[in-house]
Amino acid sequence: MAAVVLVGPMGAGKSTVGALLASRLGVALRDTDADIAAAAGKSVQDIFVDEGEEHFRTVEASAVAAALVEHEGVVSLGGGAVLAEQTRALLEGHTVVYLRVGVADAVKRVGLGSGRPLLLGNVRGRIKALLEERAPIYESVATLIVDTDDRAAADVADEIAAALSGQNPATAGNRN
Numbered sequence: 016m017a018a019v020v021l022v023g024p025m026g027a028g029k030s031t032v033g034a035l036l037a038s039r040l041g042v043a044l045r046d047t048d049a050d051i052a053a054a055a056g057k058s059v060q061d062i063f064v065d066e067g068e069e070h071f072r073t074v075e076a077s078a079v080a081a082a083l084v085e086h087e088g089v090v091s092l093g094g095g096a097v098l099a100e101q102t103r104a105l106l107e108g109h110t111v112v113y114l115r116v117g118v119a120d121a122v123k124r125v126g127l128g129s130g131r132p133l134l135l136g137n138v139r140g141r142i143k144a145l146l147e148e149r150a151p152i153y154e155s156v157a158t159l160i161v162d163t164d165d166r167a168a169a170d171v172a173d174e175i176a177a178a179l180s181g182q183n184p185a186t187a188g189n190r191n
Protein backbone atom coordinates (compact mmCIF):
# COMPACT_ATOMS: atom_id res chain seq x y z
CA MET A 16 0.00 0.00 0.00
CA ALA A 17 1.24 3.49 -0.84
CA ALA A 18 2.88 5.35 2.06
CA VAL A 19 1.72 8.74 0.81
CA VAL A 20 -0.28 9.94 -2.18
CA LEU A 21 0.11 13.39 -3.74
CA VAL A 22 -2.87 15.09 -5.38
CA GLY A 23 -3.46 18.56 -6.79
CA PRO A 24 -3.77 20.43 -10.06
CA MET A 25 -1.32 20.74 -12.91
CA GLY A 26 1.66 22.78 -11.76
CA ALA A 27 1.14 21.95 -8.08
CA GLY A 28 4.40 20.02 -8.20
CA LYS A 29 3.16 16.47 -7.64
CA SER A 30 5.86 14.92 -9.80
CA THR A 31 8.64 17.27 -8.66
CA VAL A 32 7.82 17.26 -4.94
CA GLY A 33 7.04 13.54 -5.20
CA ALA A 34 10.58 12.77 -6.33
CA LEU A 35 12.11 14.91 -3.58
CA LEU A 36 9.83 13.48 -0.90
CA ALA A 37 10.58 9.91 -2.00
CA SER A 38 14.29 10.52 -1.68
CA ARG A 39 13.82 12.05 1.80
CA LEU A 40 11.76 9.02 2.88
CA GLY A 41 14.17 6.56 1.25
CA VAL A 42 11.46 5.09 -0.96
CA ALA A 43 10.62 5.14 -4.66
CA LEU A 44 8.23 7.45 -6.50
CA ARG A 45 5.49 6.09 -8.71
CA ASP A 46 3.82 8.64 -10.98
CA THR A 47 0.59 7.40 -12.53
CA ASP A 48 0.90 9.68 -15.59
CA ALA A 49 4.27 8.05 -16.27
CA ASP A 50 2.79 4.56 -15.74
CA ILE A 51 0.01 5.28 -18.23
CA ALA A 52 2.40 6.69 -20.83
CA ALA A 53 4.79 3.74 -20.42
CA ALA A 54 1.99 1.18 -20.79
CA ALA A 55 0.56 2.93 -23.85
CA GLY A 56 3.94 3.54 -25.44
CA LYS A 57 3.03 7.19 -26.00
CA SER A 58 2.65 10.44 -24.09
CA VAL A 59 -0.42 11.45 -22.08
CA GLN A 60 -0.94 14.19 -24.63
CA ASP A 61 -0.97 11.70 -27.51
CA ILE A 62 -3.43 9.45 -25.65
CA PHE A 63 -5.80 12.44 -25.31
CA VAL A 64 -5.44 13.23 -29.01
CA ASP A 65 -5.68 9.66 -30.33
CA GLU A 66 -8.15 8.04 -27.91
CA GLY A 67 -9.81 10.96 -26.12
CA GLU A 68 -10.13 12.05 -22.50
CA GLU A 69 -12.79 9.48 -21.57
CA HIS A 70 -10.50 6.63 -22.58
CA PHE A 71 -7.63 8.26 -20.65
CA ARG A 72 -9.79 8.51 -17.50
CA THR A 73 -10.72 4.82 -17.71
CA VAL A 74 -7.09 3.80 -18.08
CA GLU A 75 -6.11 6.26 -15.35
CA ALA A 76 -8.56 4.77 -12.81
CA SER A 77 -6.99 1.33 -13.33
CA ALA A 78 -3.45 2.71 -13.18
CA VAL A 79 -4.20 4.51 -9.91
CA ALA A 80 -5.84 1.43 -8.38
CA ALA A 81 -2.79 -0.67 -9.26
CA ALA A 82 -0.31 1.91 -7.96
CA LEU A 83 -2.12 2.37 -4.63
CA VAL A 84 -2.03 -1.37 -3.93
CA GLU A 85 1.33 -2.32 -5.44
CA HIS A 86 3.58 0.60 -4.54
CA GLU A 87 4.85 1.04 -1.00
CA GLY A 88 6.43 4.47 -1.49
CA VAL A 89 5.21 7.83 -2.77
CA VAL A 90 2.48 7.87 -5.43
CA SER A 91 1.89 11.05 -7.47
CA LEU A 92 -1.46 11.12 -9.24
CA GLY A 93 -2.39 12.97 -12.42
CA GLY A 94 -4.20 16.24 -11.81
CA GLY A 95 -7.61 14.88 -12.79
CA ALA A 96 -7.37 11.43 -11.20
CA VAL A 97 -9.58 12.46 -8.27
CA LEU A 98 -12.47 13.09 -10.69
CA ALA A 99 -13.12 9.33 -10.66
CA GLU A 100 -15.42 8.22 -7.85
CA GLN A 101 -13.62 4.88 -7.73
CA THR A 102 -10.34 6.66 -7.09
CA ARG A 103 -11.81 8.88 -4.38
CA ALA A 104 -13.12 5.77 -2.63
CA LEU A 105 -9.75 4.02 -2.91
CA LEU A 106 -8.00 7.04 -1.39
CA GLU A 107 -9.95 6.63 1.85
CA GLY A 108 -7.57 5.14 4.38
CA HIS A 109 -4.49 6.55 2.65
CA THR A 110 -2.34 9.49 3.65
CA VAL A 111 -3.26 11.96 0.92
CA VAL A 112 -1.43 15.27 0.54
CA TYR A 113 -3.11 18.02 -1.47
CA LEU A 114 -0.48 20.32 -2.94
CA ARG A 115 -2.34 23.58 -3.23
CA VAL A 116 -1.33 26.20 -5.78
CA GLY A 117 -2.86 29.50 -6.88
CA VAL A 118 -3.50 30.51 -10.46
CA ALA A 119 -0.45 32.77 -10.79
CA ASP A 120 2.09 30.20 -9.60
CA ALA A 121 0.45 27.36 -11.53
CA VAL A 122 0.58 29.42 -14.73
CA LYS A 123 4.23 30.30 -14.15
CA ARG A 124 5.12 26.66 -13.56
CA VAL A 125 3.35 25.12 -16.55
CA GLY A 126 4.59 27.79 -18.95
CA LEU A 127 3.01 27.21 -22.34
CA GLY A 128 1.27 24.11 -21.01
CA SER A 129 3.13 21.80 -23.35
CA GLY A 130 2.33 18.14 -22.71
CA ARG A 131 -0.84 19.16 -20.86
CA PRO A 132 -3.73 18.68 -23.28
CA LEU A 133 -6.40 20.28 -21.09
CA LEU A 134 -4.54 23.61 -21.15
CA LEU A 135 -4.22 23.94 -24.90
CA GLY A 136 -5.33 27.27 -26.30
CA ASN A 137 -5.83 29.21 -23.07
CA VAL A 138 -3.45 28.20 -20.30
CA ARG A 139 -4.47 30.83 -17.76
CA GLY A 140 -8.21 30.50 -18.33
CA ARG A 141 -8.15 26.70 -18.23
CA ILE A 142 -6.02 26.62 -15.08
CA LYS A 143 -8.29 29.13 -13.34
CA ALA A 144 -11.40 27.09 -14.19
CA LEU A 145 -9.80 23.77 -13.22
CA LEU A 146 -8.58 25.13 -9.88
CA GLU A 147 -12.04 26.45 -9.04
CA GLU A 148 -13.86 23.27 -10.10
CA ARG A 149 -11.50 20.88 -8.45
CA ALA A 150 -10.40 22.56 -5.21
CA PRO A 151 -13.34 21.09 -3.24
CA ILE A 152 -12.58 17.62 -4.61
CA TYR A 153 -8.90 17.79 -3.66
CA GLU A 154 -9.89 19.07 -0.21
CA SER A 155 -12.35 16.23 0.26
CA VAL A 156 -9.74 13.50 -0.25
CA ALA A 157 -6.85 15.21 1.58
CA THR A 158 -5.52 14.25 4.99
CA LEU A 159 -2.97 17.07 4.75
CA ILE A 160 -3.04 20.30 2.73
CA VAL A 161 0.24 22.02 1.90
CA ASP A 162 0.46 25.44 0.25
CA THR A 163 3.11 25.61 -2.46
CA ASP A 164 2.85 29.23 -3.66
CA ASP A 165 6.13 31.14 -3.43
CA ARG A 166 7.91 28.09 -2.06
CA ALA A 167 10.67 25.92 -3.46
CA ALA A 168 9.72 22.32 -4.15
CA ALA A 169 12.39 21.19 -1.66
CA ASP A 170 10.74 23.26 1.08
CA VAL A 171 7.37 21.69 0.31
CA ALA A 172 8.90 18.20 0.43
CA ASP A 173 10.53 19.02 3.79
CA GLU A 174 7.19 20.11 5.27
CA ILE A 175 5.49 16.91 4.15
CA ALA A 176 8.32 14.71 5.44
CA ALA A 177 8.19 16.50 8.80
CA ALA A 178 4.41 16.15 9.04
CA LEU A 179 4.62 12.44 8.19
CA SER A 180 7.20 11.82 10.86
CA GLY A 181 5.03 13.57 13.41
CA GLN A 182 7.43 16.47 13.90
CA ASN A 183 4.83 18.95 12.83
CA PRO A 184 1.50 17.70 14.20
CA ALA A 185 -0.06 21.16 13.84
CA THR A 186 -0.27 20.69 10.10
CA ALA A 187 -1.07 16.98 10.04
CA GLY A 188 -4.39 15.23 10.00
CA ASN A 189 -6.64 17.94 8.64
CA ARG A 190 -8.93 15.66 6.63
CA ASN A 191 -11.98 17.67 5.66
Ligand SMILES: Nc1ncnc2c1ncn2[C@@H]1O[C@H](COP(=O)(O)OP(=O)(O)OP(=O)(O)O)[C@@H](O)[C@H]1O
Pocket residue numbers: 023024025026027028029030031032048092093094124125131163166167168169171
Ligand atom coordinates in the same frame (compact mmCIF):
# COMPACT_ATOMS: atom_id res chain seq x y z
N1 LIG B 1 7.28 24.67 -5.47
C1 LIG B 1 7.71 24.89 -6.72
N2 LIG B 1 8.28 26.07 -7.01
C2 LIG B 1 8.67 26.34 -8.26
N3 LIG B 1 8.55 25.52 -9.31
C3 LIG B 1 7.99 24.34 -9.09
C4 LIG B 1 7.54 23.96 -7.78
N4 LIG B 1 7.00 22.72 -7.86
C5 LIG B 1 7.13 22.35 -9.17
N5 LIG B 1 7.73 23.32 -9.88
C6 LIG B 1 7.99 23.31 -11.34
O1 LIG B 1 6.72 23.40 -11.95
C7 LIG B 1 6.64 22.57 -13.08
C8 LIG B 1 5.46 21.62 -12.90
O2 LIG B 1 5.73 20.73 -11.82
P1 LIG B 1 5.23 19.22 -11.86
O3 LIG B 1 5.40 18.64 -13.22
O4 LIG B 1 5.89 18.55 -10.71
O5 LIG B 1 3.67 19.41 -11.58
P2 LIG B 1 2.54 18.31 -11.49
O6 LIG B 1 1.72 18.67 -10.31
O7 LIG B 1 3.15 16.95 -11.50
O8 LIG B 1 1.70 18.58 -12.83
P3 LIG B 1 0.86 17.56 -13.75
O9 LIG B 1 -0.47 17.38 -13.09
O10 LIG B 1 0.75 18.26 -15.06
O11 LIG B 1 1.62 16.26 -13.85
C9 LIG B 1 8.01 21.86 -13.19
O12 LIG B 1 8.79 22.57 -14.14
C10 LIG B 1 8.62 22.01 -11.81
O13 LIG B 1 10.02 22.10 -11.85
Ligand SMILES: O=C(O)C1=C[C@@H](O)[C@@H](O)[C@H](O)C1
Pocket residue numbers: 024025048059092093094095096130131132133
Ligand atom coordinates in the same frame (compact mmCIF):
# COMPACT_ATOMS: atom_id res chain seq x y z
O1 LIG C 1 -5.48 17.86 -14.58
C1 LIG C 1 -5.67 16.99 -15.46
O2 LIG C 1 -6.80 16.64 -15.81
C2 LIG C 1 -4.49 16.32 -16.04
C3 LIG C 1 -3.28 16.41 -15.40
C4 LIG C 1 -2.08 15.69 -15.85
O3 LIG C 1 -1.41 15.17 -14.70
C5 LIG C 1 -2.41 14.58 -16.82
O4 LIG C 1 -2.97 13.45 -16.15
C6 LIG C 1 -3.37 15.05 -17.88
O5 LIG C 1 -2.71 16.06 -18.61
C7 LIG C 1 -4.67 15.56 -17.29
Ligand SMILES: [Mg+2]
Pocket residue numbers: 029030031046048091092093
Ligand atom coordinates in the same frame (compact mmCIF):
# COMPACT_ATOMS: atom_id res chain seq x y z
MG1 LIG D 1 2.96 15.31 -12.76
